[in-house]
Amino acid sequence: GPTSAAASASSHLFAPTASRPTGPITVSAAASLTDVFPVIARAFEKRYPGTAVTFNFGGSAGLVSQVLAGAPVDVLVTASEPTMWKAVNAGVVNRPLIFARNTMAIAMPAGNPARIASLADLSRPGLLVGLCDAAVPCGAAARDLLALNKVSVTPVTRELDVRALLAKVVSGDLDAGIVYATDVRAVGNKVTSVPIPASMNVTTTYPIATVGRTSNPQAAQAFVNYVRFSLSAQGILRAYGFARPW
Amino acid sequence: MSRPRRARAPWFLAVPGAVALAFLLIPLIALLAQAPWASLGGIVTSEAARSALLLSLVTSLSATAFAALVGVPLAWLLAREVLPWTGLLRALVLVPLLLPPVVAGVALLAALGRRGLVGQVLSDAFGIQFPFTTAGVVIAEAFVSMPFLIITMEGGFRSLSQRYEEAAATLGASAWTVFRRITMPMVGPSLIAGLVLCWARALGEFGATITFAGSFPGVTQTMPLAVYAALETDRSVAIALSVVLLAVSVSVLVALRGRYLRAQAS
Amino acid sequence: MSRPRRARAPWFLAVPGAVALAFLLIPLIALLAQAPWASLGGIVTSEAARSALLLSLVTSLSATAFAALVGVPLAWLLAREVLPWTGLLRALVLVPLLLPPVVAGVALLAALGRRGLVGQVLSDAFGIQFPFTTAGVVIAEAFVSMPFLIITMEGGFRSLSQRYEEAAATLGASAWTVFRRITMPMVGPSLIAGLVLCWARALGEFGATITFAGSFPGVTQTMPLAVYAALETDRSVAIALSVVLLAVSVSVLVALRGRYLRAQAS
Amino acid sequence: MSVRASVRLARGAFDLDAELAVQAGTTVAVLGPNGAGKSTLLRALAGLERIDQGRIEIDGRIVDDGDSVFVQPRARNVGLVFQDYALFGHLTVLENVAFGPRARGEGRQRSRQVAHEVLARLGIDHLADRRPSQVSGGQAQRVALARALATGPSLLLMDEPLAALDAETRTSVRIELQRQLAEYPGCAVLVTHDPLDAMLLADRIVVLESGAIAQEGTPGDLARRPATPYVAALMGVNLLSGTAVGGELALDGGGTLRIADQGLQGRALAVIRPEAITISLHEPQGSARNAWQGRVTAVELLHDRVRVHIEGRPGVIAAVTPAAIADLRIDAGTAVWLSVKAVEIDAYPHPAR
Amino acid sequence: MSVRASVRLARGAFDLDAELAVQAGTTVAVLGPNGAGKSTLLRALAGLERIDQGRIEIDGRIVDDGDSVFVQPRARNVGLVFQDYALFGHLTVLENVAFGPRARGEGRQRSRQVAHEVLARLGIDHLADRRPSQVSGGQAQRVALARALATGPSLLLMDEPLAALDAETRTSVRIELQRQLAEYPGCAVLVTHDPLDAMLLADRIVVLESGAIAQEGTPGDLARRPATPYVAALMGVNLLSGTAVGGELALDGGGTLRIADQGLQGRALAVIRPEAITISLHEPQGSARNAWQGRVTAVELLHDRVRVHIEGRPGVIAAVTPAAIADLRIDAGTAVWLSVKAVEIDAYPHPAR
Ligand SMILES: Nc1ncnc2c1ncn2[C@@H]1O[C@H](COP(=O)(O)OP(=O)(O)OP(=O)(O)O)[C@@H](O)[C@H]1O
Ligand SMILES: Nc1ncnc2c1ncn2[C@@H]1O[C@H](COP(=O)(O)OP(=O)(O)OP(=O)(O)O)[C@@H](O)[C@H]1O
C-alpha cells in the first residue's frame, strides 16, 4: 500500500549521500505524463546541476516489456500498479513509490452538445459514449467508476488507447468519453468536462521506481525522490491536474 | 547425366541475399518460438478470436473491393495523364502511404467524422455515420491501402501498349467494351499484384482503424486491434492471434504462386 | 488549329476516378485545415522537431541503404529461382508487410532483444545491443520496409531479358562485372521505384519502432513517434509535425517525377 | 466504295502532308523508309490520329476534316492489321475474330459463326480454340487478317503485315494475302518496307519520303523512271542525275554519259539497268558509246546472277552471270572497265517536285 | 584456329543432335525453320547452354565435354551478335564496344582506343557518343558487330544478324558484313532464316531441321540436290520424291515422270528448276517427254520473272517471263498444261539419312 511505500522511501531520503547526483538519466514514463514530466525534469536539472533527464514515453505495458528486454533506462514510471508489479516481480526494478494519482472525468465535445451533467446521464439511450478497453488502465478505471456509481453504460467503442478515445471526443464523433482528469486539462478548451465528486470517483495511481540495472543509481534515486517528495515537483503535478499520492 | 539446370548464384549475391533472408526470417522464427503452441487451439477457436478474424477478412476484402472499384479508374486517369497536374496528383495520392497511420485516422475524423468537412453533411442530411461502424473500418483500411493498388495499376496501364485498345476500337468496340474486354484482362497481372498488396496492407491495418473507427468486438475490432488488446494483458495470446493472421495471409500468398509479382503486361 | 492532344476519359472511368481522388484528398485537406498555420514556424523549428526530423531522415535513409545492400541480392535470388522453395520463401519474405507493426516489433525483440534468439549471443559475445538504440530504429524500419524493395526488384529482375547478361558474359565480363555494370544499371527504374517505396514506408514507420526501439528523443524518437507523443498533449503540434513530414516526402516524390512507378526494364 | 484522303498533320518536328486515293477493289501500297510517316498516314485513316488540315472521305462520307468533323475509329468501318498483329492474348483465336462482329452488336452465336466462316476462308479454322501465343508467326498474321476482315470493312489498312515473318513463311503468307486481296471488294492500303510486297500485292504504289509523296504509280512506272535515289534503290536500278546538253549528260557526281536523246536539255535523270552494264578487265573495244573505269567494292550473289557494286564516276551496280565472275575473277578491290550503250540509258527531264 | 563441335542436348521435348566444323577464316551458315534449334546450337557454342553429350573444341581446346569440362562463356573467346543486338542501353556506343576489352582487363584508355579503331573500321566512329536508342537499325547492327569483334574472338557467332533490318538497309549491311567476314581471320557461324544471307555470307551451309542436320554443303550443292522439301523451297526449286524404275519415276503424290537416267532404281528424288517447266494452255505438241495438266493457284512477280504456283500431279512452281503471262492470260484458277524435258529433270537416289 501507499503508506509502506512512503515509509521505505523515507529511509532512502535520510540515508547519507556520498556525493551530489550528476550525469544523465533516462526515464521511461507513461504516455499520460508526456506533458508534465519534462517540466519536472527541467526543475530537477536546475536543482541538481550536472544532471540531464531524457524521456521515453509510451504505453505502460510496452514500457515494462522494454525494461524486461533490457532497455537502457534508469527510472520507470507507469500509470498503474499492476503493470509496475510485473516489473517488480521480474526483479528488474527496485521498490516503487506512488507519487501521484489520477482521477476520472467525463469529457464531452466543446459546448457539450448532448447536455450531459452527470455520470448517470451516460446511460441515456441513443448517446454515443466511448470507453477505454478494460485491457488498458483507463478502461479498468472506467469500469470501476461505473460499478462504484452503479451506472450501466453501453459504449459504442472500447478504445485501446486513451488518445484515440479523446480524439473522437474532440472531433465530436462521441458525445462523451470517460478519460483521465489530466487528459481533459491537456486538450484545453477543445473539450468540456463534468467533474466527478471525489467521493464517487476512482483513482489510478502512478508508481515510480529505479531500474535495477541503472548505470547511474545515484541520479536515478535522486530523481525518484525529487518527484515523490519535492514540493516543486508535487506542485507541478497539481498544476497539471494530478491528485496527491495519498 | 542430368545436371541441375538451376542457375548458380555468385557469392556477392548469395552472401548478402542470405543475410537478408536471415534478417527477415529469424524474427519470424523467434515469434513462432514464443507462440503458446499448447493452448493455441483454444485461443484461436475462442469466440473473440473467431469474430475478429471474420471481421478482418470481411473488412479487408471490402476495402480491397472498394479500392479496386474507384482506385483502378484513378490509376488509369493518372497513367494516361488525362488530369492536369498529374505529377503532383500522383504524389498526393501516395500520401496515405507516408502518413503515420494514427494521423491518417485523425485526418479521416476531420473529414468524415460527425462534425467533419464532409461528415457533417452526410450526418445532417442522411444520418450516415462512419466511426464505430464496420463501414468505418472499411474506409480506414481503404484509405491506407488504396495507394498500393493505384501505384501498381498505374504501372500496369503504362506498360500496356495502346495498340490493343486501338485495335479493339477499329473493330467497332465502344470505350466501355474496350476497357472491360481488352484493357482490364490484359493488365490482369498488375491487377492481381495490386489487389494482393492492397489486401495485405488492409489486413494488417491498425493505427488508422483504431483512431477513426474505434474498437468494439464484432463491429470494429479487427485482428490487429485484438492483438494489441491482448498485448496489454497476455503477450502469448497476442502472439497466438498474430500467428493465425500470418497463417491466413501467407497461405493466400503461397496459393497465388508469385502472381502478385507484377509481370509485364501482355 | 492546335487541338488538345490530351486523351479524354470515358465517364465510367472519370466518375469513379474522381471519387477515389476525393476519397484520398479530402482527409488530407481536412487535416491541413486543422494545422496551426500561425504557430507552424515555431513548432517546426523547435529543437525537438528538428532532432526528430533529422533522426527520421538519417534512420530511414540508413534503413533503405541496408535494404538495398541485402534486399537487392535477395530479390535477384528469388527472381532467378536459385533457392529451393522459392514460392514459399517469396511469401515469407513478405510477412513483415502483413504483420501488424507492433507485432513486428515484438518479433524483433524476440529475435534481437537482449534475451532474444540471436540477440543473446550478440549481447553476451560481443556486447552488441540493438533495442533502444538508433541502430535498433534502423533495424525496425528496414524490417518492415525491405519487402517493398524486394517485391519491386524481383519484378524488375524478372522482366530484364537475360540476353544482356549473356552478351556481357561472352564479352569476357566476370559475374561481378556483369552485375555491377549491366544488370543493375538496366534495372535502374525498378531500383528507384523500390527504393522510394521502401524509404516512404521506413519514414512513416511507427509501431515496430516504438516496440523494438522505444521513443527516446534524439536517439530513437523519429517523426512518427514525436507525432504520437504530441497527440497526447497538443493535437495541433502533432498535426504540424505531420505536415512537415508530408511536405518532405511529397516534395521528394514530386521531384522524382513519377520515376517511382516501376517502368519496364530496358 | 472508295477512299480519298488529303492529310496534313504535325507531330513535333515531323510534318506529314500527303494525298491518297484508293478505288474500290484495288490495293495501294505505301512504301517508304523508316520514319517517313507511313504508319502515321494509316493511323489518320483509321481515326487513331486526328488530322490538322485536309479531309478524309471513306465511301463518300467525310470522317475527318481537320476541324469539327471527326468520326471515331469504331464508327469508321475500317479494318486494321498491325505489324505485330496486336492479337488479344487473353482470347482464343475464334474470340479474337468474333470480337469485331460482337462489338458491332451481333449476337454471340452469330459472331462466332461469322468468325468460323472467315477463319475457314483463310484456312485456319482448325486453330479456332488456340491462344495467339500458341500459333506460329504466319498463322498469327492470318488471324490478324481474319479479325480485320470479320467486320466486312470498307477500308482495309495493313501496317507491314509481313514484316515479322521469316523468309519462307513470308512467301506463303504473301500468296495467301494476294488471294484475299483479289477477292476483297473494298479498298486496301498496305504499308511496307519491301518493294517485292508492294509489287506483288498492290495495284499502285505510293512512295512516301519524310512525310511527303516522292512518287506514285505502278511498279513499272517506278522501275522505269524512279524519281528519287530511294526509289531507284528499291527497284534495283541505277539512277544518275545531271545536266543534259546536246546528247551528253554531265553528271552531278562527276563523269559524263552519252545519251541517245539529243534533244534533252537541262536538269535530267538517267536510269541504267544493272544488266545493261558490261564489265571487262581491259578497255573495251566494242561499239558501246560509254566506257569508264571503276573499282569493285562488293559482290552480291542473287540466285542466278551477281550484282557487282562499283565505285567510279559514276558509281553503279552492274549485274552479270556467275560465269562471268568466274571468268573475270572479279572480287572486291578489282579494278574494272565499265561500258554501256547510249540506247540503254533512259534519260528524262528531272521531275520538278 | 578451328572449331569442331558435336552437340547433343535436350530441352523438354526438343532434342538437338548436330555436328559442326568450321575452318579458320571461313563462315558456316546454319539455316533452318523456326524452332529447329539454331539458336540453341549457337548458345551451346557460346557456353550459354551446357551440352548433355558430345564435345565442343575451340582452337584445339575442349570447352565442353558434356561432363566435367565446362569453360564459362567469358573464358571462351567467342563473340556473339544477337538478333536484336542486345546493346546496353545505358552505355554509349563507344562504351558498348569498349566493354569487352575493359572486361578482359585492358585499361580504360586502351579499351576506348580499341573501340575507336573497331568503330572506325566499320565506318561508324562518328556514332561513338550516341546511345543505342539514338542510332538506326542498320547502325545498331554494326555496333553489335563492332562490340563482338572488339575482343578479337576466335569464334564469331551471329544469330540472325540481319533479321531486324528493313529491305534496303539489309542490303547495305549485308555488303558490309560480307566485307568484314572476308577480312575476319577466325571462324564464324551465322544463323539465319534467309537463304540469300546464307548464300552471300557463308562458305558452307548447314541446314538444321527439328534438331538434326538435314543437309550440308555449298549453296550450289543445296540448289542442285536438295535433300528435303524445306531445302528445295529455300532454293526455289521443285523437289519431288518417288520410286524410280527403268527411266520412270512413280511419284509419291501421284503422277509419273520420265527421266533421263535409265539406270536409277528405287527410292529417288527429282529436282526440276522452275525455269525448266513450260506452261501452255493446250496440250503441248513439242518434244518434251513429260506433259500433264494443272491449275494455277497463285502468281508471284519477282523483279523480271513470274513464279506460277500450280496444283496438279505433281504440283510445281514454274517460272516464266512477264510477257508469257500477258500472252497466256494466266491467273489464279486458270487450267494449264505443263511440260518438262526429261533431261531437265535431275533425279538421284534418295539420300538415306
Ligand atoms: N507523338 C509523336 N511525337 C513526335 N513525333 C512523332 C510522334 N509520332 C511519330 N512521330 C514522328 O513521326 C515520324 C513518322 O513516324 P511513322 O511511325 O509514321 O513512320 P513510319 O514511316 O511508319 O516508320 P517505320 O517504317 O519506322 O514504321 C517519325 O519521324 C517519328 O519520329
Ligand atoms: N528452356 C527450354 N525448355 C523447353 N524447350 C525449349 C527451351 N528452350 C528452347 N526450347 C525449344 O527448343 C527448340 C529450339 O529452339 P531454338 O530457339 O534453338 O530454335 P531456333 O531454330 O533458333 O528458332 P527461331 O528460328 O524461331 O529462332 C524449340 O522447339 C523450343 O521450343
Ligand SMILES: [Mg+2]
Ligand atoms: Mg511504321
Ligand SMILES: [Mg+2]
Ligand atoms: Mg533462334
